[in-house]
Amino acid sequence: MAQPEHPNDELESPDTSRRVFLKQSSALAAWALTPPAAVKAVDSGLHEKMARAVEQMPLRLTVNGKAQQISIEPRVTLLDLLREQLHLTGTKKGCDHGQCGACTVHVDGQRINSCLTLAMTTEGSNVTTIEGLADGDQLHPMQEAFIKHDGFQCGYCTPGQIMSAVACIREGHAHSPEEIREYMSGNICRCGAYANIVEAIMDVKKGGAKV
Numbered sequence: 001m002a003q004p005e006h007p008n009d010e011l012e013s014p015d016t017s018r019r020v021f022l023k024q025s026s027a028l029a030a031w032a033l034t035p036p037a038a039v040k041a042v043d044s045g046l047h048e049k050m051a052r053a054v055e056q057m058p059l060r061l062t063v064n065g066k067a068q069q070i071s072i073e074p075r076v077t078l079l080d081l082l083r084e085q086l087h088l089t090g091t092k093k094g095c096d097h098g099q100c101g102a103c104t105v106h107v108d109g110q111r112i113n114s115c116l117t118l119a120m121t122t123e124g125s126n127v128t129t130i131e132g133l134a135d136g137d138q139l140h141p142m143q144e145a146f147i148k149h150d151g152f153q154c155g156y157c158t159p160g161q162i163m164s165a166v167a168c169i170r171e172g173h174a175h176s177p178e179e180i181r182e183y184m185s186g187n188i189c190r191c192g193a194y195a196n197i198v199e200a201i202m203d204v205k206k207g208g209a210k211v
């Protein structure tokens, strides 16, 4: 007796083949009815480009004392805006998930994780990044203290640590090493420079310099 060519052939009922036939013919009909220009546009990625152009929104903010008027897609994070559009690469992207603190910047004086902040929400704000801490050639006291106490090793987490350290003192949370550790706990240093970072913060706090 002749064997079926495909094991499923014998299971295929007249109903199944009818459904398959109908599906295939509707797909072909839809394709035939699509205007050639639209097909071409999809091919060349034009729809993506058009969507991007339509989605651009105006944003005004001040970054490190400089007024910025830019256009961005609403989904852009503050971190990506700073690094990719404004080329302020001092702020680092560690985890991009709010877990390491490498992306810490100040918005209107408050420390935030810029990877978790949509840039659009900072409309009209004052943003300070690590590049904006120094006064010209004069380093910020916290930057000097980090150098003095060797508060960095690979240095990758350092910008975020320094921004948090400044905020920690401004918030009034730098009275003891324990308190500093608690309020710096959102900033992870994979090299383990914590002891030196705490010393640097204590030093600035005791020195009474304006931060």
Ligand code: FES
Binding pocket: 092, 093, 094, 095, 096, 097, 098, 099, 100, 101, 102, 103, 104, 113, 114, 115, 116
């Ligand atoms: S990059 Fe933002 S918290 Fe890690």
Ligand code: FES
Binding pocket: 151, 152, 153, 154, 155, 156, 157, 158, 188, 189, 190, 191, 192, 193
């Ligand atoms: S200095 Fe390397 S991760 Fe902190």
